Amino acid sequence: MSAKTNIVVVGGGYGGIAVATKLELALHKTHQIILIERKTHFYHAIGGLRTVVEDGFENKVIIPYDNLFKHGGKVLHAAVTTIHKNEIIVDTETELGTHIPFKYLIIATGSNQSKPARMTADNKEEGIAEIIAQREAVKNANKILIIGGGPVGIELAGEIASVYQKKEVTLIHSENHLLTDKFPKKLTDSLAKQLRELNVKLIFGEKVIFPSSGIGDGLSPLTLETDKGTQIYSDVQFVAFGAKPNTEVIKTLDESIIEQNTTLVKVKPTLQLEHDDYAHIFALGDITNIKETKLAYRANLHADVISKNIIALINNKKLAEYSPGPEAMLVPIGKDKGATVLPIGNMVVGSFITKNLKGKTLLVDKTWKSLNAKFVA
Incomplete structure (x- = not known):
């Protein structure tokens, strides 16, 4: 186990990879960045629709995670079964075990689209x-x-x-x-x-x-x-x-932070979970209850705010707030x-x-x- 403090990102979609790479670039000397993702490859859903008509296009939209990190970050292929206040539990034995502690957590589990806007296979x-x-x-x-x-x-x-x-x-x-x-x-x-x-x-x-x-x-x-x-x-x-938000696992942390009617995660403008006990836990992308259209580019905007805010928390600085744009x-x-x-x-x-x-x-x-x-x- 690395002596560095863990920052864990759950979910390797557009927002997950964006926030993980931003944090690794900024904090790799002091923090271990860990991405937890069940699938072996990233699925470029924006391009996935063309696969139903163009032979070979699947090779352009199924992308390996192998080179995601440049400074020692880790991609662990597993599914998170439980989230605790300072630890997650995964279903597969990884190089870090099945119980992975964290100082900061970003939940980026996305939503369940239908095929071909998503790939259901794990490999x-x-x-x-x-x-x-x-x-x-x-x-x-x-x-x-x-x-x-x-x-x-x-x-x-x-x-x-x-x-x-x-x-x-x-x-x-x-x-x-x-x-x-x-x-x-x-x-x-x-x-x-x-x-x-x-x-x-x-x-x-x-x-x-x-x-x-x-x-x-x-x-x-x-x-x-x-x-x-x-x-x-x-x-x-x-x-x-x-599309259904993938928020079921968040209930293992606290059901009160999930909206009953939408099953979306309640977040503050800072994208921290809307609960004072979880100021170190963030959520982004399709799973949040932000009033905006759920699109991939917005998850990238969320990633910008979260990466800045984790750095701000580390340095005891004021946090930035996310405002939905037009x-x-x-x-x-x-x-x-x-x-x-x-x-x-x-x-x-x-x-x-x-x-x-x-x-x-x-x-x-x-x-x-x-x-x-x-x-x-």
């Missing part, structure tokens, strides 16, 4: 098999149903329809337009127009009634009915809504189309900026760099 080999099964199902399907008209549903419909013009792609959304009322009408109208130009059928104001047995892996023919009686047959179904979202439709709302006066821009900022590469190069990994084609 690369099984993850690739998972992706190939989805891609083959899409390739062989005539009718594809996407349930949910948020950014994931829109992007997924765009990826499929821009590659397979002859397939019948239907997107159903419970709102009366794409996204939500938080976003400018110009943005939602532009995205709807572009999808329709790709012959995507849009059904608004209806909810799918899921059978009690669920829809399995979504890769088999199925007829589903909406709350308004519309019957929709499809060969493949993708669920693109209802809405910003890039929504590509395939490699060449899409629309974006900028955080400057709700300005909406079109395909040129969207494809160059995100659509062409889906931030693959940037993400590999953030893990200090080198992509080999």
Whole structure:
């Protein structure tokens, strides 16, 4: 066991790797940075949607953690089963054992998206098999149903329809337009127009009634009915809504810091847990009860505040507070189309900026760099 004081990060998603690398850079001489992550590889979910249409793209979105740390930080592949005030317990024997003490803890456990916006497998080999099964199902399907008209549903419909013009792609959304009322009408109208130009059928104001047995892996023919009686047959179904925050393990610390109705974690503006006993424990990303859209770039902003605040606590300085900024979202439709709302006066821009900022590469190069990994084609 290192003589250095432990700072533990639970969860190796976008926010987790950002805060872990920032803290290691600043504090490696005095603190041991430890990232706990069950999976052997990072899954670049922002690029994951393209894997259903592009052969080999899985190799661009499954990224090793091997070179994440440059100054002796440790990545431990295990799942946290219990959180105590100054110690976590993991389910796997690691080089540091199963009981790992900490001075500071950052909880970055994220949310459970549906495939292909996440990889359920714990390792690369099984993850690739998972992706190939989805891609083959899409390739062989005539009718594809996407349930949910948020950014994931829109992007997924765009990826499929821009590659397979002859397939019948239907997107159903419970709102009366794409996204939500938080976003400018110009943005939602532009995205709807572009999808329709790709012959995507849009059904608004209806909810799918899921059978009690669920829809399995979504890769088999199925007829589903909406709350308004519309019957929709499809060969493949993708669920693109209802991400659930992964906060169950936090209840082992203290159930009172979880909101009952949302299961989100209560945090202070400093991103410390909202409880005076846990001033040394922080949370970031999708699991927090901050009133803002849950997007990857916001987890990176949370990471900035938390890394500064842990350094401030160590040096007895005043803590910074996080303030949600204006809405910003890039929504590509395939490699060449899409629309974006900028955080400057709700300005909406079109395909040129969207494809160059995100659509062409889906931030693959940037993400590999953030893990200090080198992509080999």
